[in-house]
Amino acid sequence: MLPEPPDSANPLISVHDYDFVPASPDTTVDEVPLLEEPMYLVTNAAIKGSSGSDTLAELLGPYAEAPWITARDGTTGHAMAVRACQAAGFQPRIRHQVNDFRTVLALAATGQGAGFVPEMATAQSPIGVVLSKLPLFRRSKVAFRAGGGTHPAIAAFVAAARAAVSSMIGSGPDEKPAMRYSDSGRALQEQSAEAEPAN
DSSP states (O other), X not given: OOOOOTTOSSOEEEEEEETTBOOOOOTTEEEEEEEEEXXXXXXXXXXXXXXXXXXXXXXXXXXXXSEEEEOOTTSHHHHHHHHHHHHTTSOOEEEEEOSOHHHHHHXXXXXXXXXXXXXXXXXXXXXXXXXXXXXXXXEEEEEEETTGGGXXXXXXXXXXXXXXXXXXXXXXXXXXXXXXXXXXXXXXXXHHHHHSOOO
């Protein structure tokens, strides 16, 4: 169910789904895909495990006894983290629950545990973080009321969102950062404002 802001006749939101947490079909909502990006395991060198494999079980297995940092209960990010660890053969011992990727990175950098962040969040990782690319993905979409995609405001926002995402492609740890993750929300708002048709 989408929120209904009182001052908006055409509400839209960004939504994310992850491997291990498939989105439930909703015939009242249309979605436009924006980005699919890999997830990264974030740790500190002091608790870094060693694995020469790229399978999920062998990448996460060395952290079975480590403390974990996840999103808060009830979120898709939390469900993804728990299910990914379970798929690797263990139940995570959760020490911290936060809904901000920069905080996850900061906690991991100081040795507070292992966690997951999407590639976009890794562009400006703090010193001390160890990043390991995982065979897991996050998909980001814009969602709005079914049939609303032709409304000029929604079409303009979708175009602006796609332009913003295009400018951020290649901002992962193996690429030259195109934009800091913390700046992406402001850039999206600015590009949306530019694309918004005048009333």
